[in-house]
Amino acid sequence: MLDRTRLLAARLKAAGAQPYLATALYSLTVVPTTEVPTMGVDRHWRCYVNPAFVDHTPVHELAAVWVHEVAHLLRDHHGRADLLPAAVRHDHHRVNIAQDCEINDDLSALPQNALRPALFGLPDGQMFEQYLPEIPPTPHAPECGSGAHGRPMPWESAGATADAARVSPVEAAAIRRQTAQELRAHVKARGRVPGGWQRWADEILEPTVDWRRALTGAVREAASWASGAVDYTYQRPSRRGAAVPRVVFPSLRRPMPRVAVVVDTSGSMGPDELRAVLGEVAGVLRAVGIGRNRVTVLSCDADVHTVRKVSTVGDVVLDGGGGTDMRVGIDHALRGPERPHIIIVLTDGYTPWPDARPGGVRVIAGLVSADVQSPPPWIETIRIR
Structure with missing residues (x-):
């Protein structure tokens, strides 16, 4: 059975540490399932959670995982993955690893085995599309769901809640923009934020035309x-x-x-x-x-x-x-x-x-x-x- 008190305490801790992410974090709908290895998200902002993973993970690490999963959605990883060439997009494990490298270089509280650019001899601060050509195949790939790499997973249809709760693309765009505005307000009031989030907010609020x-x-x-x-x-x-x-x-x-x-x-x-x-x-x-x-x-x-x-x-x-x-x-x-x-x-x-x-x-x-x-x-x- 899912320990919701522990899970939601971790979400509260994540929102307290990075308050500009609170709107996005609380837009996620929790779906308990034993089919997902740890935690993962789909394109519709539903967060699938393994109860055993919650029981055995410290609250401060769970808070970092919350931020990690919502980052896939805020950075529109699934939308960007859809733009990759078909031959590259087909290997969704490597895509997921590259996406994790883009996110995790800004997260210090994740477990020690979290994938970071340094693990592959790559520099911090790049986009997943830049990391992808240098990522080797690995048998221990993460599984963050279609909200990351874009490919629907079998466990994403689990539970009645998954059918009921859904964030539309229009609502997702509004969440991204509101989060970016809140991040800028946070910077003005309290100072710095991780560099990856700053660059992301700049791109959302002042998009550059190719x-x-x-x-x-x-x-x-x-x-x-x-x-x-x-x-x-x-x-x-x-x-x-x-x-x-x-x-x-x-x-x-x-x-x-x-x-x-x-x-x-x-x-x-x-x-x-x-x-x-x-x-x-x-x-x-x-x-x-x-x-x-x-x-x-x-x-x-x-x-x-x-x-x-x-x-x-x-x-x-x-x-x-x-x-x-x-x-x-x-x-x-x-x-x-x-x-x-x-x-x-x-x-x-x-x-x-x-x-x-x-x-x-x-x-x-x-x-x-x-x-x-x-x-x-x-x-x-x-x-x-």
Whole structure:
């Protein structure tokens, strides 16, 4: 029989030690079952508890296990696990170990055999997705339930309570946000919190947009816009001409977008960082379907130094190192033999910009500096972290 007094005393101790987690801790519904090895959670914020585990675990360690289990849910481990490649997600034991490493580096009261990054020679303070490639298979894997690794376990259907109590995804998002707000208030009133929780709260309250997705979306939209600029051409006569002898009808032409990438090579830009960003941009262009001889890269500081059509990042030559004026690079791209449909400018942003939008061209700025003023509103701006 489950010793609820002991279990709930441990939850009270956990909430007292980390009061900003109280809302989340008391949102968990307890489901007793002998099928779970220790404690585990499902996606619906139900906490499955083995009575024997409660009887043999000190209250201060039980309090840490409470925090550990609710951390899986607050950090949306099951949602993040769903985004892993299928071949990786299939090994849910390794996923669970990596998730435990993300959580346990901030927990000191857990049992001695708790999994921590140091056990695998890994540093503290990383996300489970970073730990996962370095986690070896182990026969003694934890089992924290679908609330962690995402795979439903047989013991998660145990008991009538499990069918009745359920936290919806919308309610879970509200709990996460309220917990993050309470953590920030705790920091202002009482001082520091574990670093992992601080980073988590910052991400919840000030989410960062993946710049790769943002850039892909911007390029895809611009490419769609350029492809829609259909025109008539006599290079390939229309098939309708067969119906009218001695009359040549033009056909419609849908151009493939041409892209110019203007790279800021002034003294304030590091070449290693630029090549890394260029590699990402090349991947974005390939994903959108733009490649081969459709991409021209211009290296520019206060003057244009190299202009090359490229098919791989290895073809790029970055010259420069002087002042910064991206207007020169944009103007040079516009005056080239093949006017681009899209201009992507990679810069730290410490540059003047053209006064007006060039006709028939979309301009996208990728800013690699966080504290610089944004370009004019007609330039779509992506901040690259």
